[in-house]
Amino acid sequence: MSASAKEHLFALAGNPNCGKTTLFNAITGARQHVGNYPGITVEKKEGLCSLDGHTIRLVDLPGTYSLTAYSLEELVARDFLVHERPEVVINIVDASNLERNLYLTVQLLELGVPVVVALNMVDVAESRGVRIHCDELSRRLGVPVVPTVARRGEGKESLLKAAVQTSESGRKWEPLRLSYGADIDPTLQDMEQIIEEKGLLTDLYPARWTALKILEEDEQVLGKAREADPDLTQRLLSLAAKVITHIQKTLDSYPEAIIADHRYGYISGLMRQGIVEQRWRGDRLLWSDQIDRVLTNRFFGPLIMLAVLYGVYQITFTYSEIPVGWFEAAFSALGSWAESVLPEGPVRSLVISGIINGVGGVVGFVPLIFLMFLAIAFLEDTGYLARAAYMLDRVFRIFGLHGNSFMAFIISGGIAGGCAVPGVMATRTLRSSRERLATLLTAPFMNCGAKVPVLAMLIAAFFSENRAQVMFLLTLLAWIFALVLAKLLRSTILRGPSTPFLLELPPYRIPTFKGLMIHTWERIWQYVSKAGTTILAISVLLWALMAFPGLPEEKRAVFEKGRQEVVAGLPAEVRAPLLAGEDPASSDPAVIQAATALAELSRQEATEALKYSFAGRMGRALETFSRWCGFDWRTNVALVGGFAAKEVIISTLGTAYSLGQVEADQSLSLSQRLQQDPHWKPLTALAAMIFIMLYSPCFVTVTCIVKETGSWKWGLFSMAFNTTVAFVFATAVYQGGRLLGF
Amino acid sequence: MKTVLLRHMQPKQSGVIVKVTATGELGWRIRDMGLVPGTPLHVQGRAPLKDPVAIRIRDFTLTLRNNEADHIHVEVADGS
Structure with missing residues (x-):
């Protein structure tokens, strides 16, 4: 045995x-x-x-x-x-x-x-x-x-x-010897014999199969054959050429077509020989056809599709809010705990701002990815996704894309508020590689849920009278940019004919629960284990950029001196708690005033520290370019921070404008501050919104692009390409606006 | 009997493929899906924007773009 x-x-x-x-x-x-x-x-x-x-x-x-x-x-x-x-x-x-x-x-x-x-x-x-x-x-x-x-x-x-x-049973490789008709068989026979005699690739393929592939002009086999024996391959090719010309002349066809015909002929022969018994006539697609009559109907089809896509969007983003909230609460509790046990200093900052926030960032996407894949797997397994591709293909083909690109765009924020991370992952449903790449490179232009609060903050500050209209306009702009740039990519670096569409519409089926779960679980595991580690590493790196180098001793001494001056005139027992940043326990106006002054000082110190950090220096260095689109170092450093996650733009701007902690959902103080700033005008805000909408995807998305394309090249490309596009358009808007006198 | 291009066939019209002129990858894909001469097909319908076209062939439903359907010659009954 x-x-x-x-x-x-x-x-x-x-x-x-x-x-x-x-x-x-x-x-x-x-x-x-x-x-x-x-x-x-x-x-x-x-x-x-x-x-x-x-x-x-x-x-x-x-x-x-x-x-x-x-x-x-x-x-x-x-x-x-x-x-x-x-x-x-x-x-x-x-x-x-x-x-x-x-x-x-x-x-x-x-x-x-x-x-x-x-x-x-x-x-x-x-x-x-x-x-x-x-x-x-x-x-x-x-x-x-x-x-x-x-x-x-x-x-x-x-x-x-x-x-x-x-x-x-020890069965050996034994090729089936079909007849491909009088035009091909004799030559095939000759070629097979030659290949057998000379041993061309016979360690890999049966001789007859190699001969067949040469007749079919199979690039891979021809390449291997040329490598092994160029002269012999040439001889075989000249034999094949005779058949090819003959078939072209007499039948106006090609050997591969004739060969395929004979394969189907052989199958039809089998079918007629009592293998299939039609016991009664039941159209196997009857049910499916009835459903299709409604779901792909010229009028109802698109309406139902919009409803379905909106449903996917709603399920993904509404139901994920609850678990996302749990994770956020858990991680902020973990952060507070770390704050209470670790002594103040760079280690505490690393653990809280770098690691806990980083892990929280990775895990925070899990509910989104789970629900998105569940929804897509459901649509896929039922067969509906193929119908959506069928209905939408005509529109997306104009831009060099495929009917199924739609899903990735919607998830990424085609309806404002999506997320490019699951969006990029959703391009897996695209089979053709050029269309898929063009889709996943342009989907991050959509206004994801992290860009929306930033845009909303700027809109509230400068376009408060037309909030809805401006937001709608930005959504529309995102679509235009994504589609037009997809077309641009498809006519330049991703140029090439579109992959044949030929899509099967499988009969509608009810998906199995087990299949859906296995699939979804697998995707999440891949995301956490593969993308997670990279994301954590970059998160720590970005933290270091914003935290180091710390303010030099003499500058800190200046702030320290300022603090001592503020509390100098106060009784000794309130000084220590005030300096430790605790709320004043006293209602003495002098103490309250001192507390306010101290808070102002620490906000200024934070601003100085940010300006002094690597990120701040980058921000200042970038002013050379960014003044073209009207940004100063404060905006620049916020944009650098926004690479971690777009909502970070708000909190970084808050620090840069000495406002202390500004939460993404409570950005009113920042709106007012920007409104009063002489540097900010509606035109600056517009340029900034265009830039934020278009510039480099956040690094979580970039990591996913790398994982999906299997190469860092495309991740780096998307950062460079999107930032260039953003710079060009923001500059055009800003300079154009100035010329027009805004 | 007359021969028309698949692109020009009407919904619910049936016919038999007489010739496929596509070469290269498209030719392969068309043949892989069983669109070879002698195969009967039935036009199921078209997408809301008239393109692609859905056909019933060999017990399954296949959709293809109009510019792909241009390579497929189909023999249909006169007047249908």
Whole structure:
């Protein structure tokens, strides 16, 4: 029994929407998402399970319709099969959509890898009057076929048994030899023979498959072949060229088209040979069609969609307020506790302002991400998201985007008050890479919930008569900027033809609770464990920028002297509590006056300290540029602080204007202060609002951009690009306004 | 019988694909979805902005943009 002691390696392959991920979850219990939107599984997922003493390592390949070299998912799947050589590929086939699903099966068989077919959703097929004779299908395909119902976990054991049996029977790679017609077969035969003789890539691929791929002009295989033997590849290509020209002349077609036709011909042949029994005529999509008649209706469709999207937005941002409040309370309690046990000094400041606030910042997003993913997973698994993409694609295509870009924009703050962190993560529903990048780089232009209070504060100060209108205008501007800049990116650095749309509208389904939870949990864990650490590190760094270097001794001495002067004339017993910052216990007007003066002094000291810190110096150094858009060092330092989180702009401005602690939701004092400041005019405020709306995303968002794109390059790009855009437009507004005499 | 482009077909109209002219990635994607000559299809409807178009083919619903549908020639009954 030595064979059973070793670990088996099986791979799971299948079309999107065939229930592959559900089956994977049922078998391994692993954390893995089940999606209804084609192609959500981009990562390679693994899980372990055991059967009768066998240990099985199961790898979930990306859901694909085919095995071409055009998409990353397909290359990943193909390379895994070829390089990792799994003993068996479990190919999941949707019984209610057999023909198209078998297209991938045929390609797997052409590659020659040992296959076991899991005929999934047999219950759905049955309910529509379709019975599939597994034995007959198995006999025709020459591989085991096992009926399954992944949602209920039915058939998974017999499936694994069949796979273990196949693997232990020692089946070798044996490519299926289909006929591709009189035009192709003879040449294919010749090429196969040459490849076999010379051993071209035969360690990786069966000779016939290599020949087939050369005829199909597959870039990856051609590249590898050229590398291995350029002369031989040239010879094979000239053989192929003859067929290609011949087919073009006589049939006005291409070998890859003819080959595909024959694959489908083979499948249609199977279908006619008593495999499928139509017991009564039930349109399997009847229900779905009825729903679609309403949900994609020309008039009701867009209305319902707006309602659904607004609902997602409401659920995400309203219901997350409660747990976010709990977290905030918990972290502020933790902060107070730390304040009471730690002695005053840089360590206390680091623990409270750097670490506790940093961790609080990471955790504070968790409820948002949880609800956003839950809502999106629900829309995806039901099949509605594909409908939304279908209805919106025409609009977003104008800007080089995809119908599904909409979701990311809405979540990011397309309805003012979202958040770019879950917004950037929501771009996972986009399959095409250029459209996805353009979406996630422009979604942070939206007015997120942290920018809104800052904008509201400035509006209250300078545009108090038209608050709603100005806020609406800013929301509109955010959309215009995001879409136009997306177009700009798509016509410059992300230039390229749009990825083919061809989107399947899967039948509506009720999602499984388990699937939703597994998916959502996995996303949160990824966020906390991967993004969390980076966020914490940057949070500490930003704290250090604002806290160091501390005021030099002589400047502190000046403030200390001022304090001593204030309390000099007071009785000794009130001095100590006053200097310690406690509320005056006495109602003596002199004591109250002294307390006020002391508070004013410490606010001024805070302002001086901020000005003296690294951030303050950056703020002053930046005045060289920022005076173009009308900002002084105070605004600059607030904007630097705003990189931590946009609402920090308010508290930093508060410190910079010696107002003491200013909370984001109680910014009236700051509004009044700015109103009275000769430096601030409505024009300055407008330029500042434009700048705040557009400049670098906060670092949590940047971290997510890095995680989503897999490269720091795009994170840094978004910081530089957005800040440049913000600077250009704020300057244009400010200088233009001045020219017009505002 | 006459041949029209899928783009010009009306909702609820049916036909049989006679030719697909797309090449490269689009050609592959079209074929992967089972849009090959000889396949019957039925136009389900169009998105609210008339584009993309939704078709029923081989037991599932597929949507494609009009400029993608331009590559698909369909034989339909006269006068339909």
